[in-house]
Amino acid sequence: MSESYVPESRWRLTIAALLVGGGLLLGGVVMARGLFGGGSEGASKGTDVSRVAFCDAEGNHRTLAEFKGKVVLVDVWATWCPPCRRSLPEVAELQKAGGDRYVVLPISVDQDGWGAVKPFLAQNPQLGLTAFVPDGRGALAAFGEISGIPTTLVIDGRGRLVRRWSGYGEGMARRALEEALKAP
Numbered sequence: 419m420s421e422s423y424v425p426e427s428r429w430r431l432t433i434a435a436l437l438v439g440g441g442l443l444l445g446g447v448v449m450a451r452g453l454f455g456g457g458s459e460g461a462s463k464g465t466d467v468s469r470v471a472f473c474d475a476e477g478n479h480r481t482l483a484e485f486k487g488k489v490v491l492v493d494v495w496a497t498w499c500p501p502c503r504r505s506l507p508e509v510a511e512l513q514k515a516g517g518d519r520y521v522v523l524p525i526s527v528d529q530d531g532w533g534a535v536k537p538f539l540a541q542n543p544q545l546g547l548t549a550f551v552p553d554g555r556g557a558l559a560a561f562g563e564i565s566g567i568p569t570t571l572v573i574d575g576r577g578r579l580v581r582r583w584s585g586y587g588e589g590m591a592r593r594a595l596e597e598a599l600k601a602p
Contacts, residue, residue, distance in 0.1 A: 460562035460569075461579050467560040468577030471553035472525050475532065479553050482523075482577055489520040489580075489598045490573040491591060494564055496528045497538040502568045505586040510547040512591060519599055525550045525558070527567065572598045 461467060468483040470492075482490060493509045495502035506524070513522035524547060528534035531551045539547060552558050561571060566584040572594050574580050580598050583590065 460564060460582055461560060462562075463579055463581070465560065465562075465579045466577055467571070467573055467579050470560050471557040472523065472550040473553045474548075474550055475536070480550070482573060485521050485573075486577055487575045488518070489575060489595065491520065491522045491595050491598075492561075492571040492573065493522065493524045493591070494558070494561075494567055494569040494571070495524055495526055496567055497526065497534050498528070499567050501586040505568050505570075505591070506542075506545055506547060508588065508591060510545045512595060513548060514546060520595060523550055524548075525552060527552065527558075527564075570594070574598060574601065 468481065468486065470482045472480055474480060482492075491512065493505065495505065495509075497503075509522060509524050513524070516522055526535045526549050528551075535549050535551060539545070539549060558564070561569075561579075561582075564584070568586055569582065569584045570591055571582040572580045580601070581594050
């Protein structure tokens with residue numbers, strides 16, 4: 419037997435892992451579409467999204483309207499999403515630096531809601547992240563369809579969408595937040 423020989427069982431395991439990973443990704447996209455509703459694309463710039471509803475860990479029902487007068491950065495994420503996990507340290511840092519001018523709201527779209535989010539946060543205390551979950555089916559519909567996560571949205575002080583994008587790029591959220599804070 420040569421050293422480059424890979425047992426058939428290892429190939430089967432690799433293929434099975436790829437199929438499971440692809441199924442999780444597809445499931446996340448399908449689940450995200452179910453949560454967000456909306457049309458074939460996301461909300462456009464200027465859309466009033468202040469009715470977006472979410473819950474905190476204590477079960478309090480909240481909306482983006484509570485933050486009128488402040489710029490809001492919403493990070494739509496899930497615990498099982500690798501790019502989301504890469505973005506969370508930056509999101510947490512921005513959240514901690516918030517204050518009077520802006521708020522950062524990481525809203526998890528995990529299918530199990532707090533059942534997935536609380537253990538994840540407990541296993542990652544170094545983040546110091548305060549997370550939220552949608553307040554029921556269709557709670558995030560004002561954002562329009564979100565077909566991938568993470569999706570980041572920047573909302574102005576009037577509750578209107580300024581910018582949105584899907585995927586994670588280091589520093590993108592910080593730059594978009596700074597731009598929104600400079601706007602009149």
